[in-house]
Amino acid sequence: MLHTINKSPFGSNSFETSSRFFQPGDPVLFIEDGVYAVQTNNKYSGTLAKVQKNNPVYVLKSDLNARGIGNIAEGVISIDYEGFVELVEDHQVNSWL
Amino acid sequence: MEDNEDDEVVKKIMHVMRNAPHGTIYTYEGLEMILIMAAYDQDISVAFIDDGVYALKKDQDTEGLEIKGFSKTFKALDGYDVEKLYVDQISLEERGLNEDDLLVDVEVLSSTEIGKMMAEQDVVVHH
Numbered sequence: 001m002l003h004t005i006n007k008s009p010f011g012s013n014s015f016e017t018s019s020r021f022f023q024p025g026d027p028v029l030f031i032e033d034g035v036y037a038v039q040t041n042n043k044y045s046g047t048l049a050k051v052q053k054n055n056p057v058y059v060l061k062s063d064l065n066a067r068g069i070g071n072i073a074e075g076v077i078s079i080d081y082e083g084f085v086e087l088v089e090d091h092q093v094n095s096w097l
Numbered sequence: 098m099e100d101n102e103d104d105e106v107v108k109k110i111m112h113v114m115r116n117a118p119h120g121t122i123y124t125y126e127g128l129e130m131i132l133i134m135a136a137y138d139q140d141i142s143v144a145f146i147d148d149g150v151y152a153l154k155k156d157q158d159t160e161g162l163e164i165k166g167f168s169k170t171f172k173a174l175d176g177y178d179v180e181k182l183y184v185d186q187i188s189l190e191e192r193g194l195n196e197d198d199l200l201v202d203v204e205v206l207s208s209t210e211i212g213k214m215m216a217e218q219d220v221v222v223h224h
Contacts, residue, residue, distance in 0.1 A: 013147060017147050023215075026216070
């Protein structure tokens, strides 16, 4: 199951809450304001690192670029829309709002 | 999943309630959606997470707001064969609530247990 997160972790608890429900191996994709979660050295870096132990983490490049975020946590995979579509093709989607 | 011409495909659909009941319309709309889907005999479950657990709080009285409350509708879900109501234990505890504070019979489960059930769904809808 693919988990998408589209809210900033600073304004919504979507990321922190959803991370309790991920099953090992489930891909996690940050989009829209969700991408702020993967910037290095923020308050949620620890939560992200914990998730990365069991889950592949992706981020949508266009949303990073739009927000001027260059420094992203190690191991987070930056993908384009084509990559997004591939993930959606391969998994049921759980869109945390 | 095989499709057939009689439209008898039953999908596993989980609704996830994540907002408190009166500040936004999410919970009310979610409840409406659940009732509509139940009419189509789908395999429905509802998970209450984060502020979503407040939707099930006993003793809600909206008379002072001059709106018709809908908390009693959760009690009626049973009549629509929506019986799988799951509540996230951490969300309850964080809010100083326990099962006795809730107006319907639910299963209080760990995040891991609810997460496993999410993974088995055909569709997960957040409200």
